Amino acid sequence: MVRFSSLKPPYKKVPPKWLPAYEAHIRTVEGQVAIVAAWVLLITVIFYQFSHELRLAHRPDLWLTELFFRIPVLLSASLTLLSHYTGKPLCQSRYLLRAMGLSVMAMILGLFLIHYNGRTADTYQITNGMVISFFGVAILSVRGSREWWLMFALPLTIFALVAQAQGLALPALLPFMFDPLVMMIIGIVMSEALRQLRAGEFLARQQLREQATTDQLTGLLNRRAMHQLLNQEYARAKRHGATFSLILGDLDRFKGVNDRYGHNIGDIVLQETARRLGSNMRAQDALCRWGGEEILMLLPGTVLDGAMHVAEKVRRSLADDPMLAGEHSIPQTISLGVTSCHGDDDIESAIKRADDALYQAKENGRNRIEAIASPYSGHVLSAHQSF
Ligand SMILES: Nc1nc2c(ncn2[C@@H]2O[C@H](COP(=O)(O)OP(=O)(O)OP(=O)(O)O)[C@@H](O)[C@H]2O)c(=O)[nH]1
Numbered sequence: 034m035v036r037f038s039s040l041k042p043p044y045k046k047v048p049p050k051w052l053p054a055y056e057a058h059i060r061t062v063e064g065q066v067a068i069v070a071a072w073v074l075l076i077t078v079i080f081y082q083f084s085h086e087l088r089l090a091h092r093p094d095l096w097l098t099e100l101f102f103r104i105p106v107l108l109s110a111s112l113t114l115l116s117h118y119t120g121k122p123l124c125q126s127r128y129l130l131r132a133m134g135l136s137v138m139a140m141i142l143g144l145f146l147i148h149y150n151g152r153t154a155d156t157y158q159i160t161n162g163m164v165i166s167f168f169g170v171a172i173l174s175v176r177g178s179r180e181w182w183l184m185f186a187l188p189l190t191i192f193a194l195v196a197q198a199q200g201l202a203l204p205a206l207l208p209f210m211f212d213p214l215v216m217m218i219i220g221i222v223m224s225e226a227l228r229q230l231r232a233g234e235f236l237a238r239q240q241l242r243e244q245a246t247t248d249q250l251t252g253l254l255n256r257r258a259m260h261q262l263l264n265q266e267y268a269r270a271k272r273h274g275a276t277f278s279l280i281l282g283d284l285d286r287f288k289g290v291n292d293r294y295g296h297n298i299g300d301i302v303l304q305e306t307a308r309r310l311g312s313n314m315r316a317q318d319a320l321c322r323w324g325g326e327e328i329l330m331l332l333p334g335t336v337l338d339g340a341m342h343v344a345e346k347v348r349r350s351l352a353d354d355p356m357l358a359g360e361h362s363i364p365q366t367i368s369l370g371v372t373s374c375h376g377d378d379d380i381e382s383a384i385k386r387a388d389d390a391l392y393q394a395k396e397n398g399r400n401r402i403e404a405i406a407s408p409y410s411g412h413v414l415s416a417h418q419s420f
Pocket residue numbers: 250283284285286287288289291295296297298299300303324325326395399
């Protein structure tokens with residue numbers, strides 16, 4: 034059975050954590066649509082203006098009036114292109130799209146009113162223009178329903194009011210409006226289909242990206258993703274003369290857990306460890322599964338003392354509460370090696386220091402923290418420090 038919820042548009046399914054990325058994606062699409070639309074509008078509107086003689090030889094008096102209605106379209110399309118090619122955006126593309134869509138609607142409905150004179154041939158000619166315009170405007174509505182109200186409902190309401198004020202009987206206009214309105218519906222359906230396609234592509238790409246950067250068992254970052262973050266943080270620290278810290282943790286005697294309770298229970302212990310570590314971190318910190326039962330934490334803007342406090346909270350979050358896995362209550366501790374990194378340092382040396390500190394923590398009895406300060410930090414306890 035098809036569930037109602039499965040008929041909801043895909044944007045509803047974009048998880049909140051991906052909404053900023055989805056917004057950025059939509060803005061890119063709007064930027065691309067705006068440039069194509071601006072070129073199409075410039076070319077076609079200029080073409081229609083200069084083919085006036087050919088199409089409406091019996092109404093040369095309307096040349097200037099037509100130009101008047103076309104100027105807003107030419108202006109909004111030119112601004113869009115100017116904004117793009119000078120690299121200095123005047124405003125977001127969604128507003129440029131709105132300006133183009135609304136000016137097209139104003140132009141075509143205005144032209145309809147000045148050409149509607151009871152002479153069927155003239156009126157049908159402008160009706161053809163309306164068919165093309167309504168379809169094009171629906172395609173400009175990249176964001177969907179909110180835009181349709183603005184692009185169609187608003188101009189058509191104003192059009193109906195102006196027509197009435199001019200003494201035109203609305204039922205008499207309907208036969209001419211029929212094809213454009215059908216095309217508007219087709220355009221809306223097509224633009225919604227395109228939107229769903231784009232949302233589906235976006236979700237698939239995000240899922241792939243997430244799979245490539247996270248560890249499946251724990252949901253933490255994987256080693257590759259962490260390397261990227263480390264390099265970024267290192268570059269940032271070097272540029273601003275800032276400090277960041279690393280904490281490398283390794284579960285104590287974890288082999289014994291696997292041997293005694295089995296691999297599945299070992300997996301649950303790893304997942305619970307990831308959860309407890311994550312709850313001790315700030316939003317800007319990063320946590321990664323560095324190896325089998327090794328966890329690496331990156332703490333931007335944190336000096337050695339601060340990192341040692343975080344490490345102590347982490348150590349206690351495991352040592353103070355046994356892990357509940359299945360029907361088992363498993364006491365699990367962790368040893369941690371801490372170091373800080375400065376601009377003149379390098380990442381590989383910092384990781385090596387954290388590893389050496391971790392080795393010391395294991396050697397000194399496990400369930401403890403050791404720290405090795407960076408040689409560039411000028412830290413008073415520049416050798417080893419431990420909890
Ligand atoms: N369940 C499970 N176990 C893993 C995973 N990855 C690594 N391990 C296990 O982690 C254990 C690591 O054991 P060792 O390196 O000997 O270290 P340890 O027993 O923790 O002892 P110390 O580190 O010296 O305290 C091995 O038994 C690995 O099989 C995993 O994804 N799931």
